[in-house]
Amino acid sequence: MEAPALERLRAAAAHPAAPPARAPVRPRRRGPLSTSAAAGLRAASVALFFAAWWGVSLANAYVIKVFNPVLLPDPWVVLQAGIKLAASGELFGHIGASLARVVQGFLIAAAAGVLAGMAVGRSRVLEHLVDPSIEMLRPIPPLAFLPLMVLWFGIGEASKVAFIAYAAFFPIFTTTLEGIKYADPILIRAAASLGASDRRIFWHVILPAATPSIITGLRLGFGLSFFVIVAAEFIAADRGLGFLINDARTFFLVANMLLGAAVIGLIGFGVNVGLRRLEGRLLRWRRESRGRA
């Protein structure tokens, strides 16, 4: 007989019992963080870094005495060196020289990497023709070619720009190629059935689908440009942050060496923040999806 069950259901509907006690919610390991809390933590990270640096250099000077204190200046000494170089205008000359090389080299790499990646991603023949050579060159540290580039392009700007362009080309090319190659085939089918020609499928489907990976490649490429500029400026340069560091080594100005490194860090940090912001704006659709998934 089914009546009692039905009765129970009706009774339950008429007098809803107190909702069952909810099991205590376990804190999520990677729950969302409020923006202000995140910003606070990030500021704390920077403050902590400088405090640790200061602490180590003070300890070295007065307590443990491992190095000669001249070899490990504290942040204030470096800051003073920076103020002095900035006041004379020398610092900005170095920054300008390095930035100009990085930007030129990066732009060449971006244009070449994206165009080559697009072409190779579209053609199986080209892929088989080009890929093995690229894969052979890629594991060679670009630095290995620096002396050659100086021989080929001279000790002027051209060799440094070419070197940066060469180093930054690989990540940009590879990520563009992958992005183009792995554009979701079902989106291509959908576009074709909506009347899109091959050419319009490329511009309206394949390229937007590859954009996130192209942007990642550009970000990696820009990072790499900064990475290699210092080495390029160690060899044959009379200006630039790499020159500043190398020159300071010759004259035993440890604070200036650290200053050069710190300025590169700050510029890289700033550029990355800018690029991420640009990425967020270009890829709004992706940010929306990160909330769910």
Place this chain on the structure above:
Amino acid sequence: MVEPKIVVEAVSKTYDPDVLALAEVSLDLAERSFTCLLGPSGCGKSTLLNVIAGFVEPTTGRVLVDGREVVRPGADRGVVFQEYALFPWRTAVENVEFGPLMRGLARPERRRTAERYLGLVGLGEHGSKYPAELSGGMKQRVAIARALANDPSVLLMDEPFGALDAQTREVMQEELLRIWQQDKKTVVFVTHSISEAVFLADRIVVMGTRPGRIKEVIDVPLDHPRERSTPEFVALERALKGLVREEVARLGII
């Protein structure tokens, strides 16, 4: 006699030399008919749909739509996929605008068209959302609006409701019939759900496995709207279940 809208002429497809995905299938589909291709996985129903869409080239035979041989995908045959296949970088209304954009319509006109079709599928308020912000049912509504916005004469649907939960699925079936009755396209609808086929189709093409082929074609004598609990509905479901079970049995243990 009226010329059929879609003619499938002795189409077969082999993906690799030993596997016959589809063996000499012939089928005529009338204009404004609603046909379900029903069968277990591996019966070639999606392959047949992909051949009609122009995504897959048949090994032998050909498909004619309006008397012209299908050689590539085209705007006359709208397709709705199980995976929605919405462009994630385009908002709902921009997705629906895609077909009109390809046709070269001016911006205000294609926006108007897109909004009209979004309204038709009940998403007028959600045009500015990105696909990632929509539920599965809403995504499939956008995909249907996108296919219809091109005003194709044929609508090809490949298990469009397969990824939806049971409740949403029934709502979407009713919505699809409502839309179809307003504007009767020739619909080819692939499904492995017997109940879905009986609820929607004028004609059910039951497909068999190994090789993929047509096992039986059944005209559904029921009027719309159909009620799933009527004896006629249930009897038809049972008969189809018998046919499909035989094919599943041929696949061995699953």
